[in-house]
Amino acid sequence: MTTVAAYAAPAAKAPLERTTIERRAVREFDVLIDIKFAGICHSDIHQAREGWGEAIFPMVPGHEIAGVVSEVGPGVTKFAVGERVGVGCMVDSCRECDNCKAGLEQHCTGTVGTYNAIGKDGEPTYGGYSTHVVVDENFVVRIPDGLPLDVAAPLLCAGITTYSPLKQWGAGPGKKVAVIGLGGLGHTAVKIAHALGAEVTVLSQSLRKKEDGLKLGADHYYATSDPKTFEELAGSLDLIVSTVSAPLEFGAYLSLLRTGGALVNVGAPEEPVTLPLFSLIGGNKILAGSAIGGIAETQEMLDFCAEHRIGAEIELIAASEINEAYERVLASDVRYRFVIDAATI
Incomplete structure (x- = not known):
C-alpha cells in the first residue's frame, strides 16, 4: 500500500x-x-x-x-x-x-x-x-x-460519452445531428459530430453561446426558449443527442425528428421524466440512452480525436x-x- x-x-x-x-x-x-x-x-x-x-x-x-x-x-x-x-x-x-x-x-x-x-x-x-x-x-x-x-x-x-452514440446512430455525411446543451459534454459532441461529417445544430436555452458553438463546428444554433425553434425544425433531424442533466419536454424534442429518427440521452437528470408515448409512436421514433463506451471504443475515440485534433x-x-x-x-x-x-x- x-x-x-x-x-x-x-x-x-x-x-x-x-x-x-x-x-x-x-x-x-x-x-x-x-x-x-x-x-x-x-x-x-x-x-x-x-x-x-x-x-x-x-x-x-x-x-x-x-x-x-x-x-x-x-x-x-x-x-x-x-x-x-x-x-x-x-x-x-x-x-x-x-x-x-x-x-x-x-x-x-x-x-x-x-x-x-x-x-x-x-x-x-x-x-x-x-x-x-x-x-x-x-x-x-x-x-x-x-x-x-x-x-x-x-x-x-465527455469524449467517449458523446462519441459512442454518434457512431452507433450513424452521425456522418448527409445526416442532420442536433446536440442539446453546449456544456462539458455538448461541446465535445459538437466537435466530434462535425469531424464525422454531419450537419450539426446546437439546441441551447439561449443564444448566449452561439458564437462559441459555431466556432466549435456547429452549422446552426437555436434557442429552445423560442417557440419558433420547434416550428422551424419540426421533422428535420436524423439524430438528437441530449447532454443536459435537466428533465426535458420529450414530446417537443421528439417532434424535431424525421420518421425513424432517434433521440439519445447521455445526460442523467436526478428527477424522473414524463414521456407522451404518442410522440414516439407517430413517426416510428426512437428514444434511447447511451452510457460511455467500452475500453476498445474509448481507445478508438482517442485515436479519432488525435487524428482530427480534437x-x-x-x-x-x-x-x-x-x-x-x-x-x-x-x-x-x-x-x-x-x-x-x-x-x-
Missing part, C-alpha cells in the same frame, strides 16, 4: 478537502499512473452530493484521468513506464459475461466504477482527484502523442479551487470543462 494525496468529500454535500488515501501495491497486471490532470464532470457533483442515490464516503471523485505510467506489474504487456495514458469511468468488470466479451464492459453487471464503488478486493475505489492511481492494464488506454494531456483528460468521459476546451484550475468549480458548473459558468492540475494536490 502507498499513501498519496487526494481531495475528498468527507460526507454528502460536504465541501471537498485535502486528505490522504491508500493506493494498493502494484500487482501482476497493474499499472501505476502518475496523474497529471483530472477533469471535473457534472456526474462528480451528482455523486458527491448523493443526487443519484446513496454513495460511499469519504469519496474521491474523478473519472477523467490523464497521466504517465510510473510503474508496471511483471505481467503487464500493454504499457511501459513513461507512456501517456488515461483512465475513464471504470476500472474493472467481470470480463466473462456477454457484454464484456463484446467490448461493452460498461454494461457488465459487475462493472467497478473508478470511484464510489467497491472493487473485487472489497475495498472502495477512489478517483482521479489524487496524485496517483493503480489500475489493471485492461482498463487503461493510451493517449496519442498528438493530444496534450490536459485537453485529453475530459475525453475519458481536445476539450478547458479551464485549468488548482485543486484548492475544486469547490468553487463545482458551484460554477452548477451555474453553467465554465467554458467548457474544468481540469485539475494534479501537481497542485
Whole structure:
C-alpha cells in the first residue's frame, strides 16, 4: 500500500478537502499512473452530493484521468513506464459475461466504477482527484502523442460519452445531428459530430453561446426558449443527442425528428421524466440512452480525436479551487470543462 494525496468529500454535500488515501501495491497486471490532470464532470457533483442515490464516503471523485505510467506489474504487456495514458469511468468488470466479451464492459453487471464503488478486493475505489492511481492494464488506454494531456483528460468521459452514440446512430455525411446543451459534454459532441461529417445544430436555452458553438463546428444554433425553434425544425433531424442533466419536454424534442429518427440521452437528470408515448409512436421514433463506451471504443475515440485534433476546451484550475468549480458548473459558468492540475494536490 502507498499513501498519496487526494481531495475528498468527507460526507454528502460536504465541501471537498485535502486528505490522504491508500493506493494498493502494484500487482501482476497493474499499472501505476502518475496523474497529471483530472477533469471535473457534472456526474462528480451528482455523486458527491448523493443526487443519484446513496454513495460511499469519504469519496474521491474523478473519472477523467490523464497521466504517465510510473510503474508496471511483471505481467503487464500493454504499457511501459513513461507512456501517456488515461483512465475513464471504470476500472474493472467481470470480463466473462456477454457484454464484456463484446467490448461493452460498461454494461457488465459487475462493472467497478473508478470511484464510489467497491472493487473485487472489497475495498472502495477512489478517483482521479489524487496524485496517483493503480489500475489493471485492461482498463487503461493510451493517449496519442498528438493530444496534450490536459485537453485529453475530459475525453475519458465527455469524449467517449458523446462519441459512442454518434457512431452507433450513424452521425456522418448527409445526416442532420442536433446536440442539446453546449456544456462539458455538448461541446465535445459538437466537435466530434462535425469531424464525422454531419450537419450539426446546437439546441441551447439561449443564444448566449452561439458564437462559441459555431466556432466549435456547429452549422446552426437555436434557442429552445423560442417557440419558433420547434416550428422551424419540426421533422428535420436524423439524430438528437441530449447532454443536459435537466428533465426535458420529450414530446417537443421528439417532434424535431424525421420518421425513424432517434433521440439519445447521455445526460442523467436526478428527477424522473414524463414521456407522451404518442410522440414516439407517430413517426416510428426512437428514444434511447447511451452510457460511455467500452475500453476498445474509448481507445478508438482517442485515436479519432488525435487524428482530427480534437481536445476539450478547458479551464485549468488548482485543486484548492475544486469547490468553487463545482458551484460554477452548477451555474453553467465554465467554458467548457474544468481540469485539475494534479501537481497542485
